[in-house]
Amino acid sequence: MTSTTDAAPEARGGVVPYLQVDGAVKAAAFYVRAFGAEEVARHPVDEQGRTMHVHLYLNGGSLMLSDAYPEHGYPLQAPQAFSLMLPVDDIDAWWDRAVAAGAEVVTPLQVMFWGDRYGQLRDPFGVSWAMNAPVKG
Incomplete structure (x- = not known):
């Protein structure tokens, strides 16, 4: 740091x-x-x-x-109408680490209609995080 x-x-x-x-x-x-x-x-x-x-x-x-x-002039406002996308290769490792740290599952990790594995989490500060990885094989 x-x-x-x-x-x-x-x-x-x-x-x-x-x-x-x-x-x-x-x-x-x-x-x-x-x-x-x-x-x-x-x-x-x-x-x-x-x-x-x-x-x-x-x-x-x-x-x-x-x-x-x-x-x-910078009051705290609840996050709304956005998520932060994490495109990752080893999505299971990323997902499991985030959930173990205390992230709340919003959309379970699953293969979506567009063919990638995807899920959404919410962190303890109210921020939504999406993870996406191509399905291999």
């Missing part, structure tokens, strides 16, 4: 999700356990335990997190 005085880590991916959650440091720790993320940067927490920035590498891309700061 880098500190705020180190050079900023590279942002990976064509679109970088930046999630505002209740407990960015706890969410980052969950994503490390559940999805094998690597924390590469974090701003220090304030006196209320909030941080304005955590940068993770996850599945070849970047994911950034922050806490809500309603006093600065």
